[in-house]
Amino acid sequence: NAGVTQTPKFRILKIGQSMTLQCTQDMNHNYMYWYRQDPGMGLKLIYYSVGAGITDKGEVPNGYNVSRSTTEDFPLRLELAAPSQTSVYFCASSYFGPSTDTQYFGPGTRLTVL
Amino acid sequence: KQEVTQIPAALSVPEGENLVLNCSFTDSAIYNLQWFRQDPGKGLTSLLLIQSSQREQTSGRLNASLDKSSGRSTLYIAASQPGDSATYLCALISSGSARQLTFGSGTQLTVLP
Secondary structure, eight states: OOOEEEEOSEEEEOTTOOEEEEEEESSOOSEEEEEEEOTTSOEEEEEEEEETTEEEEOSOOTTEEEOOSSSSBOOEEEOSOOGGGOEEEEEEEESSOTTTOOOEEOOOEEEEEO | OOOEEOSOSEEEEETTOOEEEEEEESOOOEEEEEEEEEOTTSOEEEEEEEETTOSEEEETTEEEEEETTTTEEEEEEOSOOGGGOEEEEEEEEETTOTTOEEEOOOEEEEEEO
16 A cells, blocks of 8 residues: 655745645545645645545635546646745545544645745 | 744754654644644655544654643654754644645754764
């Protein structure tokens, strides 16, 4: 099992550019999540999904979009990148929901918007 | 709105010392509380998960306690080792947001050889 994989590991974007952060899990988990972590801060939830075709907003969804066409993949799309989106992005997954089940995290994508 | 606080932000101890990391939260209506470890440049690894009906969980040299009435959790690390050096984050699910973890900002622990 590779667990949760994320690509790319690092990326620099110019203001106004767009990109997609990829996330794949091979554990057949139902739930998938996207978080961002700003320096010296805890993680904040951007979007989550409870299964293929079902997504919902988290605490900080503005400027992002997601889709979940398969159980394994949960890409995060940034449209019109802004300096405020400079952060480290983590994808996570779990079989059951967070009320009962721990989450498994990917290694993160470090994004800089200049 | 639930707020999670971890103090201190950084802690340095000599090897072999027993230590306690603190986590406090403002709303006692929670489903569970988790402690994670984060190594530089890596993702988070779950250490312990305590359900709201439980008072503590143990794994090896780690023991986490939960006191909902006082809004506090502690992570006890026995006989610390340099390999324990990492950032430790607590996170919880509030009853009002069953699908969202609220994270503290973490305590950066350094264990000196």
